[in-house]
Amino acid sequence: MRNIYIADVQAIKDIIWSRGLFQKPLSQYAVLKVFGGNIVTSEGDEWKCYRKVVARAFSERSNRLVLDATTQIMLELFDTVWTGKNEVVIDHAVDLTLPMALFVIGAVTSECLSMLSTSKALVVIYPGKMTP
DSSP states (O other), X not given: OOOOOOOOHHHHHHHHHOTTTSOOOGGGGGGGXXXXXXXXXXXXXXXXXXXXXXXXXXXXXXXHHHHHHHHHHHHHIIIIXXXXXXXXXXXXXXXXXXXXXXXXXXXXXXXXXXXXXXXXXXXXXXXXXXXX
């Protein structure tokens, strides 16, 4: 497959909005079908059905909530867990990203979890590295 780089804003808009003319290479996403049909592995009318279901989750308002929650979580980590450290070692990215994702989801769904509300929240991210 060849790569084409486009710098013209109007051309990019035309390509993005012309779903019929510029379809995504579904064969590259076949491995994702193990999770069942979804917005990534579909096109046409099937894609429209999935898009309708997930549209609210990816609105500008939701994106702003995710950004704000993620920023708050990272600032809390910088100000508490990582404060005064020259280096932070994370053995595996999932050790950080999974709990962060759960806290972001909680915040975005109006549960408003604060990672600092209990010491247990920080122990989830850094088990054995925090003193309660």
